[in-house]
Amino acid sequence: MEEVDKILIHALKQVGTEVPEEINSVKQFSSELIVEAVVRCIRVIDPGLSSTLATSLPPGMSARFRVGMSLAQACQDIGYKGELGYQTFLYSSEPEIRSLLMFLVEKLPRESAETSDQPTGKSVVLERTIAAAIKAHLAVPWLPPKCRLPLNCETQRQGVMHSFHVQPLSLTNCTKGSSKRHTKGSPPTHGQPVQGVTYFPLKACLSVCVCVQQELPPVAKTIPTNHQSEGDVQLGQQEELAYLQQQFQQLCSEVDHLAVLDELKQRELRNSEKEEKIQVKKKTIDLLPDADNNLLKLQALVEASAKRVVNLASQWEKHRAPLVDEYRRLKDICSSKDSSKKLSEIKSLHEKIRVSTEEAKKKEDAYKQLVTELENLPQDASRSAYTQRILEIVSNIKKQKEEITKILSDTKELQKEINNLTGKLDRTFAVTDELVFKDAKKDETVRKSYKYLAALHENCNQLIQTIEDTGTILREIRDLEEQIETENGNKTVANLERILEDYKAIRQENASLAAKVREG
Structure with missing residues (x-):
C-alpha cells in the first residue's frame, strides 16, 4: 500500500491540498487533512457541489457533524457507492479513507492532472490560480461601457471609465454658403443641430480622414530643444502654420468637390426616372391623333395574343396527358408493398x-x-518507473496465485490421502475385530x-478428533489475530476516546445553550 499512498x-498535492512532508501514508491523515483533501x-470534479463546503473543520461539534x-x-452525489457518514x-479508518480517496482521484479530470515531474507547493498552486484567472478574463469578449450588462460590468471593470462621445465634422471657416447645400445629407444626431456647423456625407468624412492621415506632417518636429533659439522656433511655427493652412484649404476644396459630385449623382438618378416617365407619356400622346386605328391595332394584338395562348394551352394539354398518366402509374407503383418495403x-x-x-x-x-494529448505528454522517467512498478506488482500477483493454486492442490491431495487411510483403517479394524x-x-x-x-481404536479416534479440534482452534486464533490487526488499523480505541471527548464537548455546549436560554 505504500506505492498507492504515495500516488x-x-x-x-496537485489539486492544492497542503500535505506535510512528514506524512507518507493515509494512516497518518488527520480529520482536518481528510476534510481538506x-x-x-x-x-475540481464538480465546482457546483463545493460552493458551500469549507476546507477546514469548525470548532463546534454540531457544526462538525453538519460538515461531515x-x-x-x-x-x-458524485457517484461513490460505499457507506459514508460523518463518522x-x-x-x-484507514481502509475507508483510502478507498474514498482512490475514488476521488480516479474521478479527477485528466486535463487537470499535472505531470509527476513538476514541482508542487503553495507557490505553484498560487501561480496556477493566477494563470487561470487571467485566462478567464481574456476569454471574456470586450464590450463598450454602454452595452454591458451588470454581469459584464463586474467582469470588465476598470479603474476609470470614460464615456465615448461622437462629435460631428464641422468646417466653419472654409465652406461659405455650402451649409444649405449639405444639410440634407447630414446624419441624425441626438440633440438639435448646431448652428454654424456644416454636416457632410459619410464618404466625404472618410475621405477627409484618409487625406488628413496621409498628408499631415509630423508635429513632433516643432518641439523646441535647448539648442534652438526663440526666433528659430517662431519661424518654424509660422512655416508650419502656413503649411497647415494650405493643406486645410485644399481639404476644404476637396470636401466641396465631393459634396457637389454626390449631389450631381442624386440629380442624375432623379432625371433618369423622370425621362422614363416622359418617354411613356410621349408614346401615349403620339397615339392620340389616330386613336381609332391604334385601338384596332391593339385589339388585333390582343386577339393574336389570346389565340397564341389558346394554341399553347392545347399544346400543353397534349404534353400534359402522357405526363399525368406516367405520374399516376409511378404513384401506383410506389403505393405497392414491394416499393414501400424498398423505400423503408x-x-x-x-x-x-x-x-x-x-x-x-x-x-x-x-x-x-488523443494524439495531441499523447504528443503533449512528457516522456519522463517517473512514468516508466510507475509502469515498471505496476508490472512488478502484476508479476508478484501472478506468482502468489500460482503458489495459492499449488497449496490448494496439495491440500486436496492430502485430504484424499487422509480419506483413503481412514477408509483403509476402518476396513482393517472391521476385519480384525471379526x-x-x-x-x-x-x-x-x-x-x-x-x-x-x-481400547486402542477408541484412543486413536479420540487422538484424531483432538488433532482436528486443535487445527480448528488454530484457524480461529489466526482469524481473531487478523481481526485484531484490522481493528487496530481502524484506530478503534483512539476513535472511542475521541467520541467520548466529543460527547463531553457536546454536553458542555448543550449546558451553555440551556444556561443562555434560561438567562434570556
Missing part, C-alpha cells in the same frame, strides 16, 4: 449511413485529441487382546 498524496477534490454529513452527501471524516429499406440505409458518418467523425475527433471376536469365545488371552484392540 494518492502526490495527486492530492476531499473538499479540494470535489471542487454535507461531505458524505456530496461524495454520494467517516471525524472518526476515520432505403430510408433505413440512409439513416445508418448518417449515423455511421457521425460516429466516424466523432471517433476521428477523439483520435486527433477375526479376534471369533477366537475370543474360545481363548481368554484372545479375549484380552480384543479388549485392548477396542
Whole structure:
C-alpha cells in the first residue's frame, strides 16, 4: 500500500491540498487533512457541489457533524457507492479513507492532472490560480461601457471609465454658403443641430480622414530643444502654420468637390426616372391623333395574343396527358408493398449511413485529441518507473496465485490421502475385530487382546478428533489475530476516546445553550 499512498498524496498535492512532508501514508491523515483533501477534490470534479463546503473543520461539534454529513452527501452525489457518514471524516479508518480517496482521484479530470515531474507547493498552486484567472478574463469578449450588462460590468471593470462621445465634422471657416447645400445629407444626431456647423456625407468624412492621415506632417518636429533659439522656433511655427493652412484649404476644396459630385449623382438618378416617365407619356400622346386605328391595332394584338395562348394551352394539354398518366402509374407503383418495403429499406440505409458518418467523425475527433494529448505528454522517467512498478506488482500477483493454486492442490491431495487411510483403517479394524471376536469365545488371552484392540481404536479416534479440534482452534486464533490487526488499523480505541471527548464537548455546549436560554 505504500506505492498507492504515495500516488494518492502526490495527486492530492496537485489539486492544492497542503500535505506535510512528514506524512507518507493515509494512516497518518488527520480529520482536518481528510476534510481538506476531499473538499479540494470535489471542487475540481464538480465546482457546483463545493460552493458551500469549507476546507477546514469548525470548532463546534454540531457544526462538525453538519460538515461531515454535507461531505458524505456530496461524495454520494458524485457517484461513490460505499457507506459514508460523518463518522467517516471525524472518526476515520484507514481502509475507508483510502478507498474514498482512490475514488476521488480516479474521478479527477485528466486535463487537470499535472505531470509527476513538476514541482508542487503553495507557490505553484498560487501561480496556477493566477494563470487561470487571467485566462478567464481574456476569454471574456470586450464590450463598450454602454452595452454591458451588470454581469459584464463586474467582469470588465476598470479603474476609470470614460464615456465615448461622437462629435460631428464641422468646417466653419472654409465652406461659405455650402451649409444649405449639405444639410440634407447630414446624419441624425441626438440633440438639435448646431448652428454654424456644416454636416457632410459619410464618404466625404472618410475621405477627409484618409487625406488628413496621409498628408499631415509630423508635429513632433516643432518641439523646441535647448539648442534652438526663440526666433528659430517662431519661424518654424509660422512655416508650419502656413503649411497647415494650405493643406486645410485644399481639404476644404476637396470636401466641396465631393459634396457637389454626390449631389450631381442624386440629380442624375432623379432625371433618369423622370425621362422614363416622359418617354411613356410621349408614346401615349403620339397615339392620340389616330386613336381609332391604334385601338384596332391593339385589339388585333390582343386577339393574336389570346389565340397564341389558346394554341399553347392545347399544346400543353397534349404534353400534359402522357405526363399525368406516367405520374399516376409511378404513384401506383410506389403505393405497392414491394416499393414501400424498398423505400423503408432505403430510408433505413440512409439513416445508418448518417449515423455511421457521425460516429466516424466523432471517433476521428477523439483520435486527433488523443494524439495531441499523447504528443503533449512528457516522456519522463517517473512514468516508466510507475509502469515498471505496476508490472512488478502484476508479476508478484501472478506468482502468489500460482503458489495459492499449488497449496490448494496439495491440500486436496492430502485430504484424499487422509480419506483413503481412514477408509483403509476402518476396513482393517472391521476385519480384525471379526477375526479376534471369533477366537475370543474360545481363548481368554484372545479375549484380552480384543479388549485392548477396542481400547486402542477408541484412543486413536479420540487422538484424531483432538488433532482436528486443535487445527480448528488454530484457524480461529489466526482469524481473531487478523481481526485484531484490522481493528487496530481502524484506530478503534483512539476513535472511542475521541467520541467520548466529543460527547463531553457536546454536553458542555448543550449546558451553555440551556444556561443562555434560561438567562434570556
